[in-house]
Amino acid sequence: MIEYIVNNMWAVWAVIAVLGLVVELSSGDFFVICFSIGAVGAAIAAPFSNIYVQLGVFAVVTALSIFQVRPFALRYLHKNDDHRVSNGDALIGQTGRVSKTIPAGGDGRVAIGGDDWKAISNSKEPIPVGTAVRVVSRESIIITVEVV
Numbered sequence: 496m497i498e499y500i501v502n503n504m505w506a507v508w509a510v511i512a513v514l515g516l517v518v519e520l521s522s523g524d525f526f527v528i529c530f531s532i533g534a535v536g537a538a539i540a541a542p543f544s545n546i547y548v549q550l551g552v553f554a555v556v557t558a559l560s561i562f563q564v565r566p567f568a569l570r571y572l573h574k575n576d577d578h579r580v581s582n583g584d585a586l587i588g589q590t591g592r593v594s595k596t597i598p599a600g601g602d603g604r605v606a607i608g609g610d611d612w613k614a615i616s617n618s619k620e621p622i623p624v625g626t627a628v629r630v631v632s633r634e635s636i637i638i639t640v641e642v643v
Contacts, residue, residue, distance in 0.1 A: 504549060508538035525568040532564060533557030586612070586630045590643055597622040597640070605630075605640055613637045 500507060515531030536556035537549045544552075589607055597603030597614055598621045605614040605628055615637060616622055628640035 501546070504546065505538045505541035508534045508541055508549070508553075512538065525565045525572070526561070528568075529557050529560035529565055532560040583633050583636070586633055586638060588630060590627055590629050591640075593622050593624050593626045593628055593640075596624055602637070605638065614640050616640055616642075618642065 512531040512534035515527050515534060519525070519527040519531065533553045533556040537553040540549050540552040586607060591605045591607035591612075593603060593614075594606045594611055595604035597605075597616045599616075599619050602613055602615045603622070605612050607630070613636060614628070616628075617631075617639060618641065622628065622640070622642060627643040629643050630638045631641050632639045
């Protein structure tokens with residue numbers, strides 16, 4: 496079994512590269528993909544060299560990727576934006592429609608992009624169903640809205 500794996504190290508490196516790509520999909524930080532690129536380099540070297548050369552190729556290609564590919568990808572895909580909002584924070588500033596009346600001092604519901612959020616308003620007036628509103632803040636799963 497070990498002899499088979501040693502003779503087919505290119506397949507092991509290919510599996511490592513694919514697993515790295517899958518992990519990268521969940522992070523989006525362009526760090527794990529550098530290891531995948533290193534694994535591809537080692538897979539290419541595998542039929543022609545021993546394990547030590549493959550590990551060296553993996554280390555060198557990964558290091559080059561971290562210092563060359565990652566900054567390039569971050570610059571063009573994230574536009575050097577250090578504060579990327581996600582999840583609920585991305586709601587702030589979006590507009591939606593009231594789906595359940597928001598009474599003065601009470602809570603209702605607002606539909607935004609196919610999701611329905613519990614909402615409150617700082618307004619002293621009730622906000623009826625169908626009114627366009629903008630999200631001004633979020634506290635846990637409750638958003639605060641204002642009439643547009």
